[in-house]
Amino acid sequence: MKNKNINIFRQIIEGFSHAFRIWMREFQLIFSDVGVMILIFAVPLIYPLLYSFIYYPEVVRDLPIAVVDLSHSSDSRQFTRDLDATPDLKVATTSISMEEAISMFKNRKVRGIVQIPKTFSKDIAMKRQTTISAYADMEFFLYYKALMTGASFVSLETGNQLQIKNLMNDGLTERQAQITAEPFKMVDNAMANQAGGFASYGIPAALILIIQQTLIIAIGILAGTARERHIFGTLVPMDRKKMGTFRLVLGKAAAYFTIYALLCIYMLGIIPEWFGYGQSASLVELIALITPFILSSIFMGLTLSVIFKNRESAMMLYLFTSIPLLFLSGIIWPLSNFSTVWLAVREIFPSSNAIFGYIKMNSLGATIFETRKEIMSLWIQTGVYFLTACITYGYQVNFSAHLRRELASHSYREIRKKIGIVG
Numbered sequence: 313m314k315n316k317n318i319n320i321f322r323q324i325i326e327g328f329s330h331a332f333r334i335w336m337r338e339f340q341l342i343f344s345d346v347g348v349m350i351l352i353f354a355v356p357l358i359y360p361l362l363y364s365f366i367y368y369p370e371v372v373r374d375l376p377i378a379v380v381d382l383s384h385s386s387d388s389r390q391f392t393r394d395l396d397a398t399p400d401l402k403v404a405t406t407s408i409s410m411e412e413a414i415s416m417f418k419n420r421k422v423r424g425i426v427q428i429p430k431t432f433s434k435d436i437a438m439k440r441q442t443t444i445s446a447y448a449d450m451e452f453f454l455y456y457k458a459l460m461t462g463a464s465f466v467s468l469e470t471g472n473q474l475q476i477k478n479l480m481n482d483g484l485t486e487r488q489a490q491i492t493a494e495p496f497k498m499v500d501n502a503m504a505n506q507a508g509g510f511a512s513y514g515i516p517a518a519l520i521l522i523i524q525q526t527l528i529i530a531i532g533i534l535a536g537t538a539r540e541r542h543i544f545g546t547l548v549p550m551d552r553k554k555m556g557t558f559r560l561v562l563g564k565a566a567a568y569f570t571i572y573a574l575l576c577i578y579m580l581g582i583i584p585e586w587f588g589y590g591q592s593a594s595l596v597e598l599i600a601l602i603t604p605f606i607l608s609s610i611f612m613g614l615t616l617s618v619i620f621k622n623r624e625s626a627m628m629l630y631l632f633t634s635i636p637l638l639f640l641s642g643i644i645w646p647l648s649n650f651s652t653v654w655l656a657v658r659e660i661f662p663s664s665n666a667i668f669g670y671i672k673m674n675s676l677g678a679t680i681f682e683t684r685k686e687i688m689s690l691w692i693q694t695g696v697y698f699l700t701a702c703i704t705y706g707y708q709v710n711f712s713a714h715l716r717r718e719l720a721s722h723s724y725r726e727i728r729k730k731i732g733i734v735g
Contacts, residue, residue: 330556330559330563331559331562331563331566332563333563334559334560334562334563334564335563335564335566335567337563338534338563338564338566338567338568339567341534341537342530342534342567342571345533345534345537347533347623348530348533348534351526351529351530351533352526352527352530352571352575353575355522355526356522356523356526356575356578356579357575357578359518359522360515360518360519360522360578360579360583361583363511363515363518364511364515364583364586364587367510367511367514367515368511368587370510370511370512371454371458371510372400372454372455372457372458373399373400373458374399374400374401374402375400375401375402375423375424375455375458375459375462376402376404376421376422376423376424377395377401377402377403377404377422377423377424377425377426377459378403378404378405378406378407378412378413378416378417378421378422378424378425378426379392379395379403379405379406379407379425379426379427379428380406380407380408380409380410380413380425380426380427380428381406381428382427382428382429382430382432383428383429383430383431383432383433385432385433386433387432387433387436388428388432388433391428391432391444391466391470392406392428394466394469394470395426395462395463395466398462398465398466399462400458400459400461400462400465401424401458401459401462401463404416404421404422405421405422407425410425410427413425413427417447417449423449423455423459424446424447424448424449424455424458424459425446425447426444426445426446426447426459426463427444427445427446427447428444429442429443429444429445436474439478444463444467446459446460446463448460454510472493472494475489475492475493476489476490476493477489479492479493511587511589512588512589512590512675513643514643515583515587515589516584516589516590516667516670516671516674516675517638517641517643517667517670517671518638519579519580519583520605520663520666520667520670521634521637521638521641521663521667522579523572523575523576523579523605523606523609524605524609524637524661524662524663524666525630525633525634525637525663527568527572527606527609527610527613528609528612528613528616528629529613529626529627529629529630530568530613531564531568531610531613531614531616531617531626532613532616532617532620532625532626532629533620533623533626533627534617535547535617535618535620535626536620536621536622536623536624536625536626537623539620539621539622540622540623547617547618547705547708547712548560548705548708548709548711548712556709557702557705557706557709558702560705560709561611561614561698561701561702561705564610564614565607565610565611565614568606568610568613569606569607569610572606572610573606576598576602576606580598580602580670580674581598584674589674590674590675591674592673592674592675592676592677593670593673593674593677596680597673597679597680597683598670598673598674600680600683600687601666601669601670601673601680601683601686601687601690602666602670604662604687604690604691604693604694605662605663605665605666605690607694607698608662608690608691608693608694608697609662609663611694611697611698611700611701612661612662612693612697614697614701614704614705615697615700615701615704616629618704618705618707618708637661637663637664640654640657640658640661640664641658641663641664641667641668642658642664642667642668643667643668643671647668659689659693662690662693665685665686665687665689665690665693666686666690668686669683669686669687669690672686
């Protein structure tokens with residue numbers, strides 16, 4: 313019994329030792345491949361900075377617009393000054409005609425047009441409704457948002473002041489007129505994206521997607537390189553001793569997990585701190601979400617790596633999946649409007665639940681309990697992809713062992729012909 317326990321202990325020690333050697337060998341492969349080094353380190357380190365600087369400041373301020381004042385009255389001039397006073401708009405010119413304003417818009421001198429009608433002052437004096445026309449540049453959504461926000465605010469505020477003035481003329485006090493004109497006062501409190509900025513909205517999702525995509529592609533590139541390097545195109549080296557599948561998968565996973573755990577500190581901790589993105593999640597909460605995300609992405613990458621025959625084919629995965637995965641995350645189009653089919657498809661990719669969970673935690677202040685659905689889904693994906701990685705690599709290990717036995721009894725040329733390698 314004692315000898316049996318000693319043998320089991322030795323097997324465990326040997327297994328850890330073998331997994332550690334695979335871990336170190338994977339490190340060696342990573343740090344000896346310039347392409348993989350750029351993908352794993354340069355992209356995660358530079359892209360978050362690049363995106364953040366591009367979208368800084370996060371909102372469009374002082375959008376240049378042309379005001380076509382057909383009224384030429386004191387009321388219209390005051391309305392124009394109010395437009396210019398908003399943080400969103402800057403009146404670049406007061407055009408004489410609509411044709412002149414359109415010409416300036418086409419030449420990109422202005423990004424929007426506001427037209428004040430000829431009857432503006434008369435309509436106000438006669439207590440009639442008047443119409444302010446706003447022509448927005450839909451080439452860029454933030455231009456449209458800035459113009460409509462600024463014009464709507466000035467229009468509502470001007471209408472409110474006119475109503476107060478009319479009520480005071482009817483005999484009400486100023487306070488009574490204010491309450492009558494605005495019986496419900498709405499106070500806008502932004503809970504998550506307080507700046508209302510594009511970077512705070514989009515960068516967190518991009519960071520998660522960068523982690524997944526670079527990780528899966530790096531694994532795929534190294535797999536393609538291994539197939540190109542080995543004589544028979546095998547993914548697993550034909551060592552004299554058969555590799556343990558479990559140890560092989562764990563050793564490779566440990567190498568990538570170590571690197572990306574450190575990168576996540578930079579991408580999800582330091583970058584939001586530098587650029588003022590939402591940081592409501594604690595370290596424990598982030599670890600609870602990101603740990604299964606990295607593991608599931610690694611095992612998914614190992615599973616997919618068997619399909620790559622060369623280095624270049626892995627890059628095609630990035631080309632065709634990045635934008636669809638961003639849409640599937642649920643931040644561009646609400647999940648409530650997804651069909652059942654697409655809800656099922658998004659569950660295939662770890663980034664879907666990781667993006668949604670990260671935004672809930674870091675921007676909305678959700679706890680681990682409130683993000684349990686995303687965390688549990690990521691752990692389920694981790695388990696499923698770990699099994700698929702073991703199955704696929706188990707086949708590759710057996711295939712390499714079979715080739716090794718065949719080489720012992722057949723010539724090199726016969727083996728290449730048998731497995732379909734020409735040349």
